[in-house]
Amino acid sequence: ATARFTLDPAFRVAPVSRRTFGTFVEHLGRCVYTGIFEPEHPAADEDGLRSDVLALTRELGISTVRYPGGNFVSGYRWEDGIGPLADRPTRLDLAWHSTEPNTFGLEEFIRWTRKAGVEPMMAVNLGTRGVQEALDVLEYCNIASGTRLSDLRIANGAKEPHGVRMWCLGNEMDGPWQIGHKNADEYGRLAAQTARAMRMVDPDLELVACGSSGSAIPTFGQWEATVLEHAYDVVDYVSCHAYYEEKDGDLGSFLASAVNMENFIADVVATADHVRAKKRSQKRINISFDEWNVWYLSRLADELPKGQDWPVAPRLLEDHYNLADAVVVGSLLITLLRHSDRVTSASLAQLVNVIAPIMTEPGGRAWKQTTFHPFAQASRHATGDVLRVEPTSPTYKTTEYGDVPVLHAVATHDEQTATTVVFAVNRSTDAPLSLEIDTRALGKTRVTEAYTLAGDDPYARNTADEPDRVSPRPNSSAVADSGSLRATLPPVSWNVIRLS
Ligand code: AHR
Numbered sequence: 001a002t003a004r005f006t007l008d009p010a011f012r013v014a015p016v017s018r019r020t021f022g023t024f025v026e027h028l029g030r031c032v033y034t035g036i037f038e039p040e041h042p043a044a045d046e047d048g049l050r051s052d053v054l055a056l057t058r059e060l061g062i063s064t065v066r067y068p069g070g071n072f073v074s075g076y077r078w079e080d081g082i083g084p085l086a087d088r089p090t091r092l093d094l095a096w097h098s099t100e101p102n103t104f105g106l107e108e109f110i111r112w113t114r115k116a117g118v119e120p121m122m123a124v125n126l127g128t129r130g131v132q133e134a135l136d137v138l139e140y141c142n143i144a145s146g147t148r149l150s151d152l153r154i155a156n157g158a159k160e161p162h163g164v165r166m167w168c169l170g171n172e173m174d175g176p177w178q179i180g181h182k183n184a185d186e187y188g189r190l191a192a193q194t195a196r197a198m199r200m201v202d203p204d205l206e207l208v209a210c211g212s213s214g215s216a217i218p219t220f221g222q223w224e225a226t227v228l229e230h231a232y233d234v235v236d237y238v239s240c241h242a243y244y245e246e247k248d249g250d251l252g253s254f255l256a257s258a259v260n261m262e263n264f265i266a267d268v269v270a271t272a273d274h275v276r277a278k279k280r281s282q283k284r285i286n287i288s289f290d291e292w293n294v295w296y297l298s299r300l301a302d303e304l305p306k307g308q309d310w311p312v313a314p315r316l317l318e319d320h321y322n323l324a325d326a327v328v329v330g331s332l333l334i335t336l337l338r339h340s341d342r343v344t345s346a347s348l349a350q351l352v353n354v355i356a357p358i359m360t361e362p363g364g365r366a367w368k369q370t371t372f373h374p375f376a377q378a379s380r381h382a383t384g385d386v387l388r389v390e391p392t393s394p395t396y397k398t399t400e401y402g403d404v405p406v407l408h409a410v411a412t413h414d415e416q417t418a419t420t421v422v423f424a425v426n427r428s429t430d431a432p433l434s435l436e437i438d439t440r441a442l443g444k445t446r447v448t449e450a451y452t453l454a455g456d457d458p459y460a461r462n463t464a465d466e467p468d469r470v471s472p473r474p475n476s477s478a479v480a481d482s483g484s485l486r487a488t489l490p491p492v493s494w495n496v497i498r499l500s
Helices: 051-060 071-075 106-116 131-142 148-155 184-201 222-234 251-255 257-279 297-303 323-338 372-381
Strands: 002-006 012-015 022-024 064-067 091-093 098-100 119-124 166-169 206-209 237-244 286-294 343-348 358-360 366-368 385-387 395-398 402-405 407-414 419-426 433-438 447-453 479-481 484-489 493-499
Touching: 002 407, 022 286, 051 106, 051 358, 051 366, 051 372, 064 106, 064 343, 106 119, 106 131, 119 131, 131 148, 131 166, 131 184, 166 184, 166 286, 184 206, 184 222, 206 222, 222 237, 222 257, 237 257, 251 257, 251 323, 251 395, 257 286, 257 323, 286 323, 323 343, 323 372, 323 407, 323 419, 323 447, 323 493, 372 419, 372 447, 372 493, 419 433, 419 484, 447 484, 484 493
Parallel strands: 002 433, 022 064, 022 343, 064 119, 119 166, 166 206, 206 237, 237 286, 286 343
Antiparallel strands: 012 385, 091 098, 358 366, 385 407, 395 402, 407 419, 419 493, 433 484, 447 493, 479 484
């Protein structure tokens, strides 16, 4: 079978947004404690931050990091996590039925972002709290000095303001599981009031209103419309959250998960633009896809602590990813890039241990899951502009999505370096795919790198002892000659081909 498309730098979707390559650190399980922060670890630095995790974080190539939740934020008091350790309270974390020791908080997080070279993206609690507490944490973070809370930050050792620009107005407020869950009118009003007040402090903030926590939730569509009716003028983004898993051994449907994400994005864009039309607004609301990943969510109920058991940093949501999961992550990244005109921010949920590309052992090693690779490669190679590619591809039948193209692809073109990069997934579970690309519009070009993440077993995983079992290997089949590029993509594979 052969799939084809044409590459032309004139077919430009939008610039690659670096914020597409964000991730997420929540106080959940071992993401923070024994994840990014473990003062007793041999690799811990002077701030208790694991330097081995910092090194992998830099290699992953992330831009923004969303913090401190997630469901956790809807019951969180941000001031519990600042100041002398001896004064910080131990609290119940109702979202994850755990105990929160608060030995890691805002200051430790900001220090970690500086060392990791990433942009912090903070969420405020609109579950148990409201406008005032959002203003307080903003004042603490962003005001230079001379007020009670900015001076408190200085007293806590941070002379310069943190300059946090992106703020999420709560988390998944549409979900009945959320502490302080609200209906769309209640949340829309609160989000608008909070945003308006936060903009009085700093009109240049970038604010994210909660969209739906999944496209299957019954309020999807109406939720976005109602929330934006209230908040359109004072927010910049509406969020999307989506998680995918292989169900009942249906690998074919699972590999086509991006079809669901494509539809989700199209529906949210249409809904936001509908509100724009009604309001005669000049402004467009973009999407912050600030939680996305493969997550075997169906296993969660068995994992959560219960009753009198309120552990600190339990092993929760430690999904162990296989090759197929990594190919789906790659395909979801392709979708985000293809929609770069409207999806200008995204966060892989999450960064360490909790549904994460990086795993750690307490006191032990840090290692890369299979899903690390497509993310790191896309982040490193996607520069310049996203190009529109319109493949013709053989299709295959899926139970969930009907006939789906076997090839899923996008490309980027960097004028400055005269480099074009193709990102492609072969969704076939059993057959290699020949790819033929018309490159005439690029002029003289050659393949400078070609990598494939594939293998005989779609269920192969990496482990702490064998961390490189599933990792990208050179693909020698990729060759460019005058005006065309040919490559063979193995079944269930993620591929990167670089031309310059
Ligand atoms: O990422 C795990 C959880 O998934 C987050 O806390 C929540 O926002 C979502 O439901």
